[in-house]
């Protein structure tokens with residue numbers, strides 16, 4: 001079923017003690033918050049097991065990536081099975097920073113998705129155009145291709161486990177948010193692309209999150225749009241008050 005979700009992506013921030021402290025703070029805040037959405041934090045690999053030990057089941061935990069191989073001689077990589085063994089339930093895949101800086105292609109992402117799903121992890125699959133594509137008007141085609149190439153090998157049942165996140169690259173960490181209308185237009189477009197492949201019911205049951213300079217001050221307007229089902233939050237997820245301010249946008 002389609003859910004409203006606010007997920008934090010901590011990226012490469014916080015040492016282990018800092019991360020555990022932040023997770024405890026969010027966990028405590030959530031206990032008294034009466035949140036009207038699911039709340040997830042995605043942390044560096046090194047933090048997962050320790051964070052899992054200090055949070056309650058109300059707060060979801062995810063990784064920010066996983067390997068495109070199941071196991072073996074891949075020095076420095078962390079497998080989906082390893083992530084799942086920490087107690088994490090989610091994994092962000094295809095974040096634009098992974099696509100841009102670490103050369104992640106749709107082919108690599110298909111491997112990661114299969115492994116994540118095989119290990120019971122719910123993928124948070126990111127798509128989004130760069131500024132040039134926004135400006136030259138190709139953004140709808142770019143995002144459609146990312147969705148088709150990354151996800152359309154999945155069965156309808158597998159696809160039903162995927163959470164999507166639309167993150168325009170020009171809005172990530174820049175303080176420049178997409179307008180609520182731009183987010184709505186793209187989310188509706190993504191949903192229609194999904195409907196074309198899996199049918200309207202599957203499309204209507206898919207959660208599509210917006211990411212890119214989401215803050216307590218703009219989350220309410222963006223989340224109010226009919227096809228926006230929450231947010232994937234970077235910078236503002238690193239301060240408990242800001243993160244909870246975004247969670248409170250669903251009331």
Ligand code: 13P
Nearest residue numbers: 009172173212213234235
């Ligand atoms: P910011 O919220 O810092 O713009 O980051 C968004 C993002 O990339 C979440 O995955």
